[in-house]
Amino acid sequence: AQTVTQSQPEMSVQEAETVTLSCTYDTSENNYYLFWYKQPPSRQMILVIRQEAYKQQNATENRFSVNFQKAAKSFSLKISDSQLGDTAMYFCAFMKNTGNQFYFGTGTSLTVIP
């Protein structure tokens, strides 16, 4: 079975600073996908960034980047120049290349402080 662990239930960061959210996962698969989703108070989950396991290069989307360490099964999210609108729950998710199920962590509640 696949498990996704987010060990930081809550975090806060000053506006304009950088914050890193951690995620580890457990799998015996070699090919898979990893995602970070953001859930603001509106409840709608929004895809932040995506990483394919066969790619060694870390994915980047504007202020969001990941540190993907395949051997360590770690997939952390770095948010640079934090903005008030980044306040949300952040979920890490895993999906096997051959499967259809997304496995989610329990989330990290991030608060950006003005």
Place this chain on the structure above:
Amino acid sequence: GAGVSQSPSNKVTEKGKDVELRCDPISGHTALYWYRQSLGQGLEFLIYFQGNSAPDKSGLPSDRFSAERTGGSVSTLTIQRTQQEDSAVYLCASSLGLGTGGRHSPLHFGNGTRLTVT
């Protein structure tokens, strides 16, 4: 285009009553998922539909839960004889599923239905 639409946004029901939650996926999305999100918990997989294939019901917590997807589009999640532990946010998501080159497309979520069982 329009995103995933869920209705109602909020539902309060009495213990023992049946409820139906509706999901309109993004047009053209062949894959549809239902998840349950309880306070302080991650997303719990409930059921998955892919095209005309038999659904993956492995996440349904009990036989009180069922779901249908008519015409490969709209889906309804039904909870019979609701219990207080059913209170949660029920999220629907759709995707293009397995695309070209074997690449899975990401999920697009609706705003969820907050179910409260009193």
